Amino acid sequence: MLLLVILSACDTSIQPIVDKGKAYSIYGPLDIQKTPNYIRVHDTNDLLNPDLTKDLGVQVTMTNLNTGASQLLKDEVKVFDSLYTHNFEIPDSLEYDTRYKFSLEDEDGYRDSVISVTTKETELTVIQDSVSCGELFMLRFTNVDLNAGERIETEVGIKVGVAWMYTKRPANFRQYNSATNTLTMGWSPNYVSELIFGPFDWVTCSTFSSDKIKFSFTHxxxxxxxxPNAPNELEFDQLYTPNQVVLSKYKGSTEVTIDSTVFN
Known part of the structure; x- marks a missing residue:
């Protein structure tokens, strides 16, 4: 789950600093379920190099704004997509529902910062299971603050023949209660088939080779x-300005069952 901002004296005030055209990309998909995580920093005035990279001369500090605790992150040069990049390691586990500020300062005094807000931990409940081909299986997520900017990305899979096939396209049914931060979503097995195979080539769920439907989500x-940018189906690193993406995330999954009478 994050943003690029430049702060003045107050952590919540953002005032970009312009200094001789300097700019640094700050990128970090922060996985709450994994340790360590990394913040990748690049001087946008320099080309990425497949052979080497120069010293950035940059310090990156991470501050937990909920507690006030800060730590200086260690720079490690790593190869990513055949390019050498500077990655500042976050050695400790990240916490849910926490504001993290990442502050950058280079040797010339240029400063920049982003604040990333990690998600709350959702509880996933299967409301409707053991469904027929045209019946919606219903899932409910709690602690999802869509109004603040959190998102739930979903993937649903069915097995036809020997292969599992998946779709990330929207659900049949979607309802959000902003008062309780509860999101309810539903798919029918036949609708999932139509999303995968298209409106003319989809197959009924009675021909599936598994009575299970696999469901996974990323919060x-x-x-x-x-x-964030307007389109709803952008990839993780396309939601914000390309140079500043620090978003937290975590994943979960479950299975639902197609009613056994469908296969009789």
């Missing part, structure tokens, strides 16, 4: 005071 956090 994504947000960056404070940054407006």
């Amino acid at each position: 994504v956090g947000y960056m404070e005071e940054v407006q």
Whole structure:
């Protein structure tokens, strides 16, 4: 789940600093379920190099704004997609529902910062299971603050023949209660088949080779005071300005069952 911001004296005030055209990309998909995580920093005035990379001369500090605790992150040069990149290691586990500020300062005094807000931990409940081909299986997520900027990305899979096939397209049914931060979603097995095979080639769920439907989700956090781009089906690193993406996330999964009478 994060944002690029430049702060003045107050952590919640954002005032970009312009200094001789300097700019650094700050990128970090922060996985709450994994340790360590990394913040990748690049001087946008320099080309990425497949052979080597120069010293950035940059310090990155991470501050837990909920507690006030800060730590200086260690820079490690790693190869990513055949390119050498600077990655600042976050050695400790990340906490749910926490504001993290990542502050950058280079040797010339240029400063920049982003604030990333991690998600709350959701509880996933299967409301409707053991469904027929045209009946919706219903799932409910709690602690999802869509109004703040959190997102739930979903993937649903069916097995036809020997292969599992998946779709990330929207559910048949979607309802959000902003008062309780509860999101309810539903798919029918036949609708999932139509999403995967198309409106003319889909197959009924009675021909599936498994009575299970696999479901997985990614709960994504947000960056404070940054407006995400409008399209709903962008990839993780396309939601915000390309140079500043620090978003927390975690994943979960479950299975639902197609009623056994469908296969009789």
